[in-house]
Amino acid sequence: MSLLEVHGLSKHFGGLEAVGGLSFALAEGEVLGLIGPNGAGKTTVFNLVSGFYRPDAGDIRFRGLSIVGLKPHAICLLGLARTFQIVRPFPQLSVLDNVKVGALARHRHVPEAVDRARAVLDQAGLAAKAHTPAGALTLAERKRLELARALATEPTLLLLDEVMAGLNPTETGHFIELVARVNQGGITVLLIEHVMKAVMALSMRVIVLNYGEKIAEGQPDGVVRDPRVVEAYLGEEYLRAQS
Amino acid sequence: MGRGLAGAALGVLLILPFFLGSYGLTIFIFVFFYAFLGQAWNILGGYAGQLSAGHAAFVGVGAYTSAKLAMAVGLTPWIGMFVGGLAAALLGLGVGYLGFRFGLRGFSFVLLTVAVAEICRLITLHIEALGAALGLFITFTGNPWMFQFQDSRAHYYIGLGLMLLATGVVAAMERSRMGSYLAAIRQDEDAAEAVGVNSFRYKMLAMALSAFLTGMGGTFYAYLIFSLQPAAVFGIPLSVDILIRPVVGGSGTLMGPILGSFILSPLAELARTYFSGGGMVGIHLVIYGLLLIVVVLFFPQGAYPYLQRRLARGSAP
Numbered sequence: 001m002s003l004l005e006v007h008g009l010s011k012h013f014g015g016l017e018a019v020g021g022l023s024f025a026l027a028e029g030e031v032l033g034l035i036g037p038n039g040a041g042k043t044t045v046f047n048l049v050s051g052f053y054r055p056d057a058g059d060i061r062f063r064g065l066s067i068v069g070l071k072p073h074a075i076c077l078l079g080l081a082r083t084f085q086i087v088r089p090f091p092q093l094s095v096l097d098n099v100k101v102g103a104l105a106r107h108r109h110v111p112e113a114v115d116r117a118r119a120v121l122d123q124a125g126l127a128a129k130a131h132t133p134a135g136a137l138t139l140a141e142r143k144r145l146e147l148a149r150a151l152a153t154e155p156t157l158l159l160l161d162e163v164m165a166g167l168n169p170t171e172t173g174h175f176i177e178l179v180a181r182v183n184q185g186g187i188t189v190l191l192i193e194h195v196m197k198a199v200m201a202l203s204m205r206v207i208v209l210n211y212g213e214k215i216a217e218g219q220p221d222g223v224v225r226d227p228r229v230v231e232a233y234l235g236e237e238y239l240r241a242q243s
Numbered sequence: 244m245g246r247g248l249a250g251a252a253l254g255v256l257l258i259l260p261f262f263l264g265s266y267g268l269t270i271f272i273f274v275f276f277y278a279f280l281g282q283a284w285n286i287l288g289g290y291a292g293q294l295s296a297g298h299a300a301f302v303g304v305g306a307y308t309s310a311k312l313a314m315a316v317g318l319t320p321w322i323g324m325f326v327g328g329l330a331a332a333l334l335g336l337g338v339g340y341l342g343f344r345f346g347l348r349g350f351s352f353v354l355l356t357v358a359v360a361e362i363c364r365l366i367t368l369h370i371e372a373l374g375a376a377l378g379l380f381i382t383f384t385g386n387p388w389m390f391q392f393q394d395s396r397a398h399y400y401i402g403l404g405l406m407l408l409a410t411g412v413v414a415a416m417e418r419s420r421m422g423s424y425l426a427a428i429r430q431d432e433d434a435a436e437a438v439g440v441n442s443f444r445y446k447m448l449a450m451a452l453s454a455f456l457t458g459m460g461g462t463f464y465a466y467l468i469f470s471l472q473p474a475a476v477f478g479i480p481l482s483v484d485i486l487i488r489p490v491v492g493g494s495g496t497l498m499g500p501i502l503g504s505f506i507l508s509p510l511a512e513l514a515r516t517y518f519s520g521g522g523m524v525g526i527h528l529v530i531y532g533l534l535l536i537v538v539v540l541f542f543p544q545g546a547y548p549y550l551q552r553r554l555a556r557g558s559a560p
Contacts (some may be wrong), residue, residue, distance in 0.1 A: 071443075
């Protein structure tokens with residue numbers, strides 16, 4: 001059985017069809033890349049799956065149960081966590097307290113939640129910044145914090161929305177390793193990413209969206225050679241650079 | 244503030260009544276009372292970040308409930324205080340449901356709270372059983388069992404106790420899961436939801452707790468003043484009195500409402516005493532206005548966070 005199944009998912013904003021009849025499935029343990037040009041509807045898919053938007057049509061099943069209409073916090077407690085494309089730390093709280101808020105989802109008692117938060121900070125390479133206010137972090141650190149806070153809720157499925165955008169190549173390399181370790185730890189990952197290096201390194205399968213519709217799906221190597229994908233998103237330059 | 248300093252301050256406050264005259268006692272009673280109400284407001288307005296400008300509604304409901312129960316069936320206000328708190332909490336949950344279920348944020352929520360307090364005032368104004376416009380008058384018997392005291396030192400210690408009670412509740416809340424969740428909701432509600440925080444539920448909890456404590460304060464008010472009028476206990480001036488102390492002292496901080504009350508309550512009392520003749524009754528509200536401008540301009544987070552930073556800088560090498 002698939003961990004996440006999306007059937008005929010649609011969302012309109014006024015006259016604009018942001019997502020139109022999208023279907024896909026995610027197997028347990030998989031890393032699925034969701035790519036496509038800006039405005040293709042990728043973040044809308046995340047907002048629908050994580051409960052921030054209600055779909056106009058279609059069904060979303062997580063571990064076999066429909067989660068359409070559930071509030072974001074309830075979906076998180078079922079084990080589906082997300083990050084935000086534009087990072088949203090709690091700026092006045094310390095890094096540790098930010099992650100503690102996530103850890104409290106599974107550990108009611110504050111001391112246990114703090115222990116858990118420290119462990120996640122170690123994992124995310126933020127232990128040295130535990131007592132820094134989140135508002136004072138660099139962009140790369142904020143991206144790590146965004147991931148750490150989601151991880152602290154102990155998800156089975158993690159939705160990562162452009163966590164590597166704006167990072168330099170070294171930071172991107174570290175982040176790819178971090179996400180790979182998270183996945184090896186048993187967490188399924190749905191990845192929105194423009195950084196193709198990360199998409200190619202991490203994804204077992206890739207879905208390409210354009211104007212809210214799926215135009216390609218398959219192994220990363222095959223998808224990037226698909227003429228429709230090249231035309232709609234990657235461009236001839238990308239293929240030439242790769243060969 | 245260091246524990247030692249807090250302990251010393253508490254020691255002074257405990258023996259102070261033996262050195263104060265009745266006017267001094269009165270001023271301290273109001274300092275404690277408004278610090279208590281400010282601390283209760285702080286749970287919702289400070290920690291949860293949901294600004295209420297209608298907290299007088301909870302004082303009024305608590306005061307009328309407790310006073311009417313004492314008059315009608317002889318229920319001691321020692322218990323009526325909690326019944327009044329519960330009644331206020333129920334009203335709070337109603338307000339919270341309207342505001343939070345329908346996603347009122349910022350100014351819309353402020354207006355909702357003002358409107359509810361005004362509705363309470365207008366309804367009470369027309370209920371004969373509650374004395375309508377004349378209000379309720381409590382006959383003085385001096386019976387401590389009925390929350391009546393010959394010696395205003397009793398009010399002093401009860402007021403101090405209420406202030407410490409609310410501060411203890413808030414201190415415990417600050418360290419609990421609820422405290423973390425309210426801080427998260429205040430700073431970014433969507434991000435909080437995304438990590439499993441049921442924002443509706445925690446805002447409702449904050450509202451219920453805040454309204455309950457504020458409602459308890461109604462009983463203290465009723466048996467301090469011995470009369471209840473709709474305009475006094477449900478009016479906008481009381482709502483302003485409640486919120487301005489934590490705002491000036493530092494909302495969302497444990498010591499903010501107390502510091503704010505120590506700054507503002509004596510000022511308000513002195514202004515009332517010295518300017519109430521000659522048509523200058525509302526002069527304390529003018530003082531509030533001026534102070535608010537100073538606070539917004541020079542220490543927008545309030546006096547206590549400002550002091551903390553100054554002290555931290557002073558003690559650094």
